[in-house]
Amino acid sequence: MTDMTAETPAMPWYANRFWRGLYNGLPAIALSAAVLVVWEAVIRLFKVPTFVLPAPTAIVESLIANARPLAFAAQATALEVLFGFVLSAIVGVAVALVIVRFERFGRALYPLIVLFQNVPKVALAPIFILWFGYDLSPKILLIVVIAFFPVAIDMLAGLQSVEPSFVSLMRSVGASKSKIMLRVRIPHSLPHLMAGLKVAITFSVIGAIVGEFAGANQGLGYMIQFASTQLDTPLIFAALLVVSVLGLAFYYVVEYAERVLVPWAPKFDPIHSAG
Amino acid sequence: MTVVAMNVAAVKPVEPAAMASAAAPAHIAARNLAVDFTVQGRRQRVLSDINIAVPKGSFVSLIGPSGCGKSTLLKVMAGLVAPSEGEMRVAGLSPQQAVKARLIGLVFQEATLLPWKNAIENAAFLLMTADETMKRGEAFDRAAKMLKMVGLEGAEKKMPSQLSGGMRQRVAIARALALDPEVLLMDEPFGALDAITREEMSECLLDIWERTNKTIVLVTHSIDEAVLLSREVHVMGTGPARIIETLPITVPHPRNEASYSDPAFTAAEKRLRSLLIESHRRGRK
Numbered sequence: 375m376t377d378m379t380a381e382t383p384a385m386p387w388y389a390n391r392f393w394r395g396l397y398n399g400l401p402a403i404a405l406s407a408a409v410l411v412v413w414e415a416v417i418r419l420f421k422v423p424t425f426v427l428p429a430p431t432a433i434v435e436s437l438i439a440n441a442r443p444l445a446f447a448a449q450a451t452a453l454e455v456l457f458g459f460v461l462s463a464i465v466g467v468a469v470a471l472v473i474v475r476f477e478r479f480g481r482a483l484y485p486l487i488v489l490f491q492n493v494p495k496v497a498l499a500p501i502f503i504l505w506f507g508y509d510l511s512p513k514i515l516l517i518v519v520i521a522f523f524p525v526a527i528d529m530l531a532g533l534q535s536v537e538p539s540f541v542s543l544m545r546s547v548g549a550s551k552s553k554i555m556l557r558v559r560i561p562h563s564l565p566h567l568m569a570g571l572k573v574a575i576t577f578s579v580i581g582a583i584v585g586e587f588a589g590a591n592q593g594l595g596y597m598i599q600f601a602s603t604q605l606d607t608p609l610i611f612a613a614l615l616v617v618s619v620l621g622l623a624f625y626y627v628v629e630y631a632e633r634v635l636v637p638w639a640p641k642f643d644p645i646h647s648a649g
Numbered sequence: 650m651t652v653v654a655m656n657v658a659a660v661k662p663v664e665p666a667a668m669a670s671a672a673a674p675a676h677i678a679a680r681n682l683a684v685d686f687t688v689q690g691r692r693q694r695v696l697s698d699i700n701i702a703v704p705k706g707s708f709v710s711l712i713g714p715s716g717c718g719k720s721t722l723l724k725v726m727a728g729l730v731a732p733s734e735g736e737m738r739v740a741g742l743s744p745q746q747a748v749k750a751r752l753i754g755l756v757f758q759e760a761t762l763l764p765w766k767n768a769i770e771n772a773a774f775l776l777m778t779a780d781e782t783m784k785r786g787e788a789f790d791r792a793a794k795m796l797k798m799v800g801l802e803g804a805e806k807k808m809p810s811q812l813s814g815g816m817r818q819r820v821a822i823a824r825a826l827a828l829d830p831e832v833l834l835m836d837e838p839f840g841a842l843d844a845i846t847r848e849e850m851s852e853c854l855l856d857i858w859e860r861t862n863k864t865i866v867l868v869t870h871s872i873d874e875a876v877l878l879s880r881e882v883h884v885m886g887t888g889p890a891r892i893i894e895t896l897p898i899t900v901p902h903p904r905n906e907a908s909y910s911d912p913a914f915t916a917a918e919k920r921l922r923s924l925l926i927e928s929h930r931r932g933r934k
Contacts, residue, residue: 547779638764
């Protein structure tokens with residue numbers, strides 16, 4: 375038998391991770407660059423006023439000029455997102471557990487939650503401001519009412535999709551309902567929970583911005599609104615860019631957590647996850 | 650000598666198993682057992698008039714067309730379904746008591762391994778659930794022994810997703826054996842495996858049975874499997890679901906590949922096939 379590990383054959387340059395990544399990312403990079411170039415060209419050629427649509431360079435200029443206030447605003451928004459998201463996760467998981475564990479109560483609760491989900495949450499923002507004022511709490515509350523639902527629904531699906539034979543096995547050694555819940559149902563539902571959390575984190579960012587629109591004295595949403603009263607469109611776009619990057623960062627943190635916490639979760643395998 | 654005795658029994662099918670059960674009390678016994686299910690508000694009899702006596706240390710198969718209630722009968726033995734009439738006794742206890750006394754091990758068609766646990770953790774899982782006081786090390790030792798018995802030595806650390814279907818099923822068997830139950834109840838354990846893997850698993854199971862001397866009840870669709878493995882095959886029919894015949898299998902032990910060409914094997918196989926075809930036909934009427 376030949377020893378494969380002794381001598382690693384020289385890899386061709388295109389097998390290198392960096393070059394492969396660049397090669398795979400090339401179409402996306404090229405398209406983005408093209409869009410930016412066309413955008414810039416159109417603004418300059420047709421002399422579009424900056425307050426209508428700023429050129430990419432103007433947005434970047436504004437971003438640099440307002441770096442400090444944007445950073446402060448991002449910090450405020452990030453805090454709301456973080457608290458709101460964590461609370462949404464807790465509420466969502468609790469709701470799912472209560473519905474499964476207390477079947478009768480769950481049957482009463484579930485339709486109410488679905489009904490509540492159909493209330494336009496954005497319309498609740500002014501009420502929360504009215505109740506709690508301008509500080510952190512109304513934003514967090516708004517995030518929770520928007521973001522707990524996907525968590526609850528996915529967790530519920532996970533808890534209930536345990537194969538009956540698992541339950542039979544546990545019962546065959548005399549395991550109680552709560553033991554089955556703790557040892558089988560809850561761990562089994564974790565991949566589903568993570569899917570729900572990924573939706574919830576994007577909802578949380580939306581909730582924070584909406585909450586700030588409704589009434590705030592800091593945060594990116596507040597900054598966007600303030601900039602719009604000043605017709606400072608480049609700043610609006612700069613703030614939007616920061617919001618997007620913030621959202622993306624949060625999303626990838628959750629996705630990373632998923633990979634670490636539930637490595638057995640099926641990945642892009644609809645057949646597997648359906649079974 | 651025993652071979653001769655068994656061949657005599659083959660000619661005159663008054664079963665040695667029945668004689669054994671008359672001598673010793675049956676390990677698993679059903680008397681006038683019936684099970685009703687309520688399906689959409691209508692009561693339905695899914696098993697009727699079941700009388701079964703499985704001697705201790707025997708290997709018995711339940712075979713029959715789909716919907717003949719063979720899985721339900723197994724579930725009654727496992728205490729998962731309560732009988733509507735009659736009674737089931739496992740080692741002289743009710744199935745629920747037998748469960749409490751950890752006398753029962755279960756294996757299903759799907760391996761049902763926990764995907765977040767590796768092979769040995771899965772094999773030890775039920776044992777640790779059944780006995781909270783057992784130390785992790787002790788449970789793992791037993792699980793490791795059982796994994797070795799089912800031929801999975803060296804695969805202890807593998808995750809279920811890294812195991813083939815046959816290997817996953819071996820883990821499931823090891824998990825049941827780790828409980829050290831007196832009775833092993835198996836519901837089409839090899840049903841989802843390919844033909845070659847099935848044969849391998851059959852041999853593995855025969856080996857386990859010979860070494861551990863557990864009472865095994867196997868639900869299967871496969872005539873070959875039933876004949877190769879069992880001392881006794883209960884043929885079940887539909888409408889109403891019941892046992893239509895109990896056939897002793899007199900193929901001499903130890904059984905292996907050569908057993909397939911044994912005259913007792915072919916005779917039993919032929920008899921089972923005609924019984925199944927007949928019951929299948931009647932079921933369709």
